[in-house]
Amino acid sequence: MPRVNLVDGLVRDEGGQIVFLGSRCSACGETIFPALPDCPLCMAPDLMEPHDILGRGTVLRAILAERGQAGVPVPYVQAHVRLDEGPVVYSTLQIDPASAGSVTGTVVEATMAHISTIGDQENVGWKFTRSSHAA
Amino acid sequence: MLRDVYVVGGGLHPFGKSPEASMPRLARNAIWAAIGDAGCAAGEIDFAVVANCYHGFFTGQADAIAPMVIGRSGLSGMPMVHVSGGGASGTVAVHQAAMAVASGQYDLALAVGVEKLYVPDDPTLSISAIGTSGEQDIATDLGLTWVGSLGMSAQTLMDRYGWTARDFATVTHKNREHAVPNPYAEHRQPMSVEEILMARPVAGPLTRPMCASAAVDGAAAILLASEEVAARLGDRSHPKIAGLGVVGGRYLSNREPDARPGMLSMDEAPRAFARAYEQAGLGPEDLEIVQVHDAVAPEEMLAYQVIGLCAPGDEAKLLQSGATALGGSVPFNTDGGLLSRGHPIAASGVAQIVESMVQLRGTAGPRRQVLVKDGRPPRVAAVQNAGAQGGPGGGVAVSAAVIMTMATSWTE
Numbered sequence: 001m002p003r004v005n006l007v008d009g010l011v012r013d014e015g016g017q018i019v020f021l022g023s024r025c026s027a028c029g030e031t032i033f034p035a036l037p038d039c040p041l042c043m044a045p046d047l048m049e050p051h052d053i054l055g056r057g058t059v060l061r062a063i064l065a066e067r068g069q070a071g072v073p074v075p076y077v078q079a080h081v082r083l084d085e086g087p088v089v090y091s092t093l094q095i096d097p098a099s100a101g102s103v104t105g106t107v108v109e110a111t112m113a114h115i116s117t118i119g120d121q122e123n124v125g126w127k128f129t130r131s132s133h134a135a
Numbered sequence: 136m137l138r139d140v141y142v143v144g145g146g147l148h149p150f151g152k153s154p155e156a157s158m159p160r161l162a163r164n165a166i167w168a169a170i171g172d173a174g175c176a177a178g179e180i181d182f183a184v185v186a187n188c189y190h191g192f193f194t195g196q197a198d199a200i201a202p203m204v205i206g207r208s209g210l211s212g213m214p215m216v217h218v219s220g221g222g223a224s225g226t227v228a229v230h231q232a233a234m235a236v237a238s239g240q241y242d243l244a245l246a247v248g249v250e251k252l253y254v255p256d257d258p259t260l261s262i263s264a265i266g267t268s269g270e271q272d273i274a275t276d277l278g279l280t281w282v283g284s285l286g287m288s289a290q291t292l293m294d295r296y297g298w299t300a301r302d303f304a305t306v307t308h309k310n311r312e313h314a315v316p317n318p319y320a321e322h323r324q325p326m327s328v329e330e331i332l333m334a335r336p337v338a339g340p341l342t343r344p345m346c347a348s349a350a351v352d353g354a355a356a357i358l359l360a361s362e363e364v365a366a367r368l369g370d371r372s373h374p375k376i377a378g379l380g381v382v383g384g385r386y387l388s389n390r391e392p393d394a395r396p397g398m399l400s401m402d403e404a405p406r407a408f409a410r411a412y413e414q415a416g417l418g419p420e421d422l423e424i425v426q427v428h429d430a431v432a433p434e435e436m437l438a439y440q441v442i443g444l445c446a447p448g449d450e451a452k453l454l455q456s457g458a459t460a461l462g463g464s465v466p467f468n469t470d471g472g473l474l475s476r477g478h479p480i481a482a483s484g485v486a487q488i489v490e491s492m493v494q495l496r497g498t499a500g501p502r503r504q505v506l507v508k509d510g511r512p513p514r515v516a517a518v519q520n521a522g523a524q525g526g527p528g529g530g531v532a533v534s535a536a537v538i539m540t541m542a543t544s545w546t547e
Contacts, residue, residue, distance in 0.1 A: 006276050030388055032527040034273060040386040040527045061287040063339040069266055069278050070259040078283035078338070086389040087527075090274040100339075115277055125277045 006115060006125040010034055011055070018055035018110035018126055022087060023048035033087040055110030056131060057083040062093060064100035071116030071123070081108060081128050094129040107131040140236045141365035141373040142539065143243075143358050144173025145489035150321045150353035150477030152253045158190050159207040162249040165354035165482075166208045173358045174369045175243060177210055180358070182241040184216045186228035186248040186481040189264040193251070204249065213245075221268035222400065222428060222522030223533035224248060225355065225484025230381050230535065232359045242361045248486070249354040250479035261349040265480065269524045282346050282431065286338035288398045289433040293340065295397070295448075300340040302451045303432035304331040307345050307474055309460045310429065314471025316502035321351055321477030345432040347478035355485035357492070374495045374516070377417070378538035380410030384530025396441050400428045400521040403534035404441040408519070411536040412443075419443030422465055423513035424494050424505050426487040428520050429472040435459075438467070438519055442536075466505050469494060484520040488537065491516040495541040514541045 010033075012019045023035035025048050030041045032048070039047040062079035077093040077100045094113060095103060108128035115125045146168025148161045156164075162185070170177050185204045191197035201215035220227045225248035232244035254260045266275030269284075292298055308328045314320035326334075326344055334342040365373045382403045387393060395402045412418055419442055427438040436450040444465065445453045453459060459467040470476045470490040473483055493499045497512035505513050516539045523532035 006272070010273065030390070032389075034527075036527065041388050043386075061291055063283050063286045063290060065278075065280060065283045065286075065338045066336050067262065067282070067338070068259070068280055069275060070257075070263045072278045076278065078279055078287070080287065082389075088389060088529075090277060090279045092278045123276070 001120050001122050003122045003124060006123050011126055013112050016111060018112065020053040020055055020083065020089070022051050022053040024051035031085050031087060033083070033089060053083055053085045053087065055083070055126065057081045057108060059093070059103050059106045059108055060088060062100050062103045064097050069116065071118040077103070079103070079128065091126060091128045094127045137237045138239055139362050140233045140376045141360050141362065142376065142488060142492045143360045143365050143368050143373050144169045144175065145357045145492045146172055146355070147319045147486060147489060148354040149319045150351055150479055150482070153352040154253065154255055156352065158187065158249055158251040159204050161251060161352055161354040162204045162247050162356070163208040165249070165356040166210070166245065166247055169245070169356040169358050175358065178212065179243050179364070180210065180245050181213045182232065182235040182244040183210065183213050184218055184228045184231045184244070184246050186218050186224035186246070186485065187250060188219045188221065188224055188268060188481050189250060189252060192264045192267055204247065219481065220523045220533045222430060222478070222480055223484060223520050223535055224481035224522065225486065226381070226518070226520040226535040226537070227484070227533055229357065229484060229488055229537065230379060233376055233379055236359050236361055242364045244359045245356060246359065246485055247354065247356040248482035248484060250481045251352045252479055253350045253352050258350050265349050268480070268522065270529070280338070282338045282341060285398065285431045285434065286341050289341065289431065290339055292397050292433060292437065296450060298433065298436060298451055300332060301328065302436060302454060303340065303345045304328040305454055306429065306432040306435050307331045310468050310472040310475045311344070313461060313469050313503070314475035316500065317470050317476060320471040320475055321348065322471065322475045341431055345474070347430045347473040351477045351479045353477055353479035353482045355482045355489050357485055357488050371496065372542050374492050374539045374541050376537060377540040378411030378413070378415030378536070380407035380414070380536040382407045382410070382534050383532055384534070386526065386528050386530060389528065396437055398434055398437050399524055399531050400430065400434050401437045401441045402531045404438070404519060404521065404536065407534045407536035408442055411538045415538040415540065417515060417538060421515045422517050423507050423515050424469060424491065425465060425467045425517045425519070426469070426472070426490055427467060429468055429474050430478055432474060435467060435472065442517065442519060461505065469503065469505055484535070487518045487520060491518055491539050495539060514543070
């Protein structure tokens with residue numbers, strides 16, 4: 001089955017540890033994902049420099065979804081994760097769906113994982129799972 | 136506003152499943168209903184704006200949406216513009232049409248919102264279509280759904296304000312009751328609060344009836360006119376667009392606390408309403424009827440706050456008082472709202488204006504007409520609508536507020 005990396009160019013997989021390819025402003029220090037050349041806080045061009053953001057953060061909010069996007073097995077947990085360096089990213093969580101209501105505040109790490117199957121194509125992308133190195 | 140703008144006609148294609156009708160045909164039905172309602176000659180229309188989000192997703196026809204819709208309605212001879220903006224698309228069309236007339240360059244502008252989302256054999260395709268109103272590469276392609284995102288916001292607000300799933304079911308029940316006598320509504324079967332609570336779960340505390348359906352077709356059209364054109368159309372008064380506030384979300388540093396209301400569709404709404412109130416010379420205490428963006432039930436509750444009708448934390452109290460139901464002091468979503476009238480995405484904002492127009496005219500019919508305390512139709516209506524998301528931080532693209540007023544006589 002053909003495998004498509006949905007997040008190619010957005011993250012780098014360093015031996016299982018996901019690095020989000022972000023940028024940081026040389027003027028104000030704002031770190032964002034995905035990377036941009038222009039700072040949205042300064043609202044000025046060409047201030048941002050590439051900045052690797054470790055794929056580790058804290059679950060900001062999560063919800064158990066019984067209906068989802070095409071090809072995504074249900075039920076699954078949708079979440080917003082605040083990366084340790086600040087940006088908030090969307091992710092599916094690789095956790096027991098029954099714990100969706102108690103996972104806020106959990107430290108999580110990103111890995112590459114199966115996202116959906118559409119026809120005979122498998123789509124992969126980042127998913128967060130409980131960190132084995134919780135602070 | 137440079138010139139006053141009047142709503143002189145409105146029309147709808149029923150919201151629901153219309154598998155036999157193409158997208159242009161849905162729009163055509165609403166357009167000619169609006170022209171007939173206005174009593175104008177079609178050739179007088181000198182500006183047309185078409186709101187549609189997903190025809191390109193389903194057919195590959197990414198451009199030429201406006202000439203397709205307008206031309207296949209038998210109209211021509213005016214500039215034809217296509218707009219989109221997720222759930223706010225219809226209001227974007229209304230805004231463009233209003234600005235065209237207000238500028239003095241055009242005298243009679245058509246705004247039509249149309250969406251064909253129902254896919255008979257694959258409901259997930261509708262969800263995927265709507266997913267294109269958010270950033271696909273970092274969110275919706277990875278599984279995020281709009282209901283999931285709004286559900287997470289709702290959970291945050293439940294913790295903050297003490298809202299409950301029963302409150303959401305009460306909003307849903309109320310809007311279902313409002314839709315029962317509305318022949319254009321998608322869902323016209325009443326549901327009790329208990330039935331709504333026990334329905335199939337969709338995301339977190341949200342059950343199926345608490346969420347507007349993604350699989351729905353529909354169209355709505357309005358005609359906006361200058362005072363001169365309005366004066367010779369129909370032997371009646373026309374509602375005026377007294378205030379129009381359309382704003383967009385600002386980037387918020389991820390190093391600062393997020394003090395926004397907490398639902399994407401309500402972000403920036405206080406700023407939009409501040410503009411609209413100032414233009415109209417009115418305040419929230421003057422509102423007599425309101426249509427808001429209840430794509431999920433908790434959005435209506437947050438609207439009570441951001442429009443200025445209650446203090447933060449008093450939303451459930453206002454709801455439970457009955458004030459926002461038909462017969463209350465400020466009824467909300469009198470045609471059933473997005474939840475029950477339906478939410479074919481780009482059509483909703485225009486449909487909200489049509490409902491406001493009908494209610495202000497006093498022509499909604501005995502089962503639906505809002506009558507204020509002295510037994511007359513309302514004279515001040517508000518519309519709230521928002522949609523689309525993107526950019527770092529994912530702010531709302533368009534947050535809109537419209538205030539419409541009705542003179543007691545045409546010369547007032």
